[in-house]
Amino acid sequence: MPAESRSILEGDGSVIHAQIGSDPFAVRDWLTGIFADARLEHLPEDLKGSAEIVLAEALNNVVEHAYAGTNGTILIELAAGAGALACVVRDSGHPMPGLNIPEGRLPAMADDLPEGGFGWHLIRTLSRDLTYCRQGGQNVLSFRVVCDD
Numbered sequence: 001m002p003a004e005s006r007s008i009l010e011g012d013g014s015v016i017h018a019q020i021g022s023d024p025f026a027v028r029d030w031l032t033g034i035f036a037d038a039r040l041e042h043l044p045e046d047l048k049g050s051a052e053i054v055l056a057e058a059l060n061n062v063v064e065h066a067y068a069g070t071n072g073t074i075l076i077e078l079a080a081g082a083g084a085l086a087c088v089v090r091d092s093g094h095p096m097p098g099l100n101i102p103e104g105r106l107p108a109m110a111d112d113l114p115e116g117g118f119g120w121h122l123i124r125t126l127s128r129d130l131t132y133c134r135q136g137g138q139n140v141l142s143f144r145v146v147c148d149d
Helices: 003-008 024-034 045-066 119-126
Strands: 017-023 075-081 082-089 128-135 138-146
Touching: 024 045, 024 075, 045 075, 045 082, 045 119, 045 138, 075 119
Parallel strands: none
Antiparallel strands: 017 075, 075 082, 082 138, 128 138
16 A cells, blocks of 8 residues: 555544446445445535545546546545545556646636536545555555545
């Protein structure tokens, strides 16, 4: 495990491990149930809402870009702490362009809203300690979502 993800998941030792397929329906089904898990139910609703948005964007990016229509597996680790949720997402798909996290600039606004382009802006806005690396043929994205009390 890279240093970034090891430190981000430190806590009470209760880490949730999940493995889902690289398919938008698998992502949706997993997101529908994960925040009902007893290990996460104590988290504030605003934190759970923000975490769900960030995870949805990150996981859908894996499906759409890393695996680009091919079958694969997404590994997810979550650790809840006091007012925060640490997350690590791993996949064996294509690396991010330039091995860097996209800047997350908002798309130019016109009369019609563009269909995409908001994902990385949302991820960057709602998360903290966002890191990405390519390790052992895997993409490793880690971040924390914190409560804004």
